[in-house]
Amino acid sequence: MTSSKEEDRQIEVQLLTRTAAGDESAFAALYDRFAPGLFSMMVKMMRDEKEAEDVLQEGFSQIWRRAASYDPERSSPFTWAVMILRNKAIDRLRVRQRIERTLEKATVEFAHFPESDDASSGEAERRDEGAQVRTALAQIPEEQKQAVELAFFGGLTHEQIAEQLTTPLGTIKARIRRGLLKLREVLKEAA
Amino acid sequence: MIDETKQDLAAEYVLGSLDVRDAGAFEAELQADAELRAFVDELRESTAALAHAAPPVPLPPALREKVLASVRGEAVAATAPFARPQPQASAGFGFMPWAIAAGLAITAAALWMERTQLQKELISARGEALELRNRDEFAQIKIATLTAQNDAFAKGSAIVVWDAEKQQGVVKLAGIPRPPEGKDYQLWVLDPKSPAPVSAGVVPIGTDGLARVSFTPEQKIRSADNKFAISVERTGGAPAPAGPIVFVGN
Numbered sequence: 001m002t003s004s005k006e007e008d009r010q011i012e013v014q015l016l017t018r019t020a021a022g023d024e025s026a027f028a029a030l031y032d033r034f035a036p037g038l039f040s041m042m043v044k045m046m047r048d049e050k051e052a053e054d055v056l057q058e059g060f061s062q063i064w065r066r067a068a069s070y071d072p073e074r075s076s077p078f079t080w081a082v083m084i085l086r087n088k089a090i091d092r093l094r095v096r097q098r099i100e101r102t103l104e105k106a107t108v109e110f111a112h113f114p115e116s117d118d119a120s121s122g123e124a125e126r127r128d129e130g131a132q133v134r135t136a137l138a139q140i141p142e143e144q145k146q147a148v149e150l151a152f153f154g155g156l157t158h159e160q161i162a163e164q165l166t167t168p169l170g171t172i173k174a175r176i177r178r179g180l181l182k183l184r185e186v187l188k189e190a191a
Numbered sequence: 192m193i194d195e196t197k198q199d200l201a202a203e204y205v206l207g208s209l210d211v212r213d214a215g216a217f218e219a220e221l222q223a224d225a226e227l228r229a230f231v232d233e234l235r236e237s238t239a240a241l242a243h244a245a246p247p248v249p250l251p252p253a254l255r256e257k258v259l260a261s262v263r264g265e266a267v268a269a270t271a272p273f274a275r276p277q278p279q280a281s282a283g284f285g286f287m288p289w290a291i292a293a294g295l296a297i298t299a300a301a302l303w304m305e306r307t308q309l310q311k312e313l314i315s316a317r318g319e320a321l322e323l324r325n326r327d328e329f330a331q332i333k334i335a336t337l338t339a340q341n342d343a344f345a346k347g348s349a350i351v352v353w354d355a356e357k358q359q360g361v362v363k364l365a366g367i368p369r370p371p372e373g374k375d376y377q378l379w380v381l382d383p384k385s386p387a388p389v390s391a392g393v394v395p396i397g398t399d400g401l402a403r404v405s406f407t408p409e410q411k412i413r414s415a416d417n418k419f420a421i422s423v424e425r426t427g428g429a430p431a432p433a434g435p436i437v438f439v440g441n
Contacts, residue, residue: 036250060261075236099359099405
């Protein structure tokens, strides 16, 4: 880990410690550090800015309430925050999937709807912190990257990915495992 | 050395792919296996770094105050700061008398057994909760087919699927004419327990006359006996319905 990254981590641990003690200014400073990146991630996951805002708000409320349970020996503060928000997003995505399945059934039952295309998001300039991750992702074979991204950003289970890609579950498990291990290896080397 | 099956499980655990029962069982394994725990921690760290790969989207400036206001005055959890997992057995007791060491070992064994039992009970309870949740999965979902209120929309279709518990829904429209210049279609929830219709946002129509939009109403919907309506409002939506209602139903 580079020294500036280590310094950042120490600062963020301190901010979480103070947040756990009820310090609202520390919580605001954490928001300023984490929210821009987390919001982009939420938009990518939810594909809807309003829903991304809702998830971000719910996630930060949980960070506030659960700051005392953070263990600095198990993860960095950023990783801890990512996992909290990602879990919130996945909860919503699964509700959305359930509603959409019901909608499909209702559509068949009550009316005839032609299929509509989802809007796809365009490429945009990315942040500096993302450079390492993008470089790492570029070194992962495409099929592994696709499976990892469907799991991480799409919130899909391994079974759902296997179904979506019409690929055996064992193959999907292996792709995700290899993809994550490669990502870990490349990020370690870069650090 | 962690075998591939365990690595697969670790990846599924980190990504949140395991169901509640399997995740509970894996957590119990983690408690007992320091090497696996370290592997999972590393994997979680590199997985979370994927967040940086999302294309940057500007953060709405007003959101900061909304988030800070939501926690203002709210007490933080009373958990001890930075609670750590239970320490694993140490390599030796050094200067401690053997009798104390033996006593501690017995106590530790008893605690371990108690904890293992508790973990089993927890896993079982989680499994039961999951089954209950799955059984009731569709209980709170409502399907509303909306009826056109004038001839211009008679060939159109509008369906709303609403999950009252999660306060989320999806509206799907087809065969709907494009709104007039400077106007949008807006979805409303008519909640008998609210004094006024609650906005659920605008519904943009594609050039093909189709729309499929997820929504969360601006206020909590408290009644199960609610209706939905779509009206024509100014671009971006209105705080209260002012334009003609084109669809309504429950």
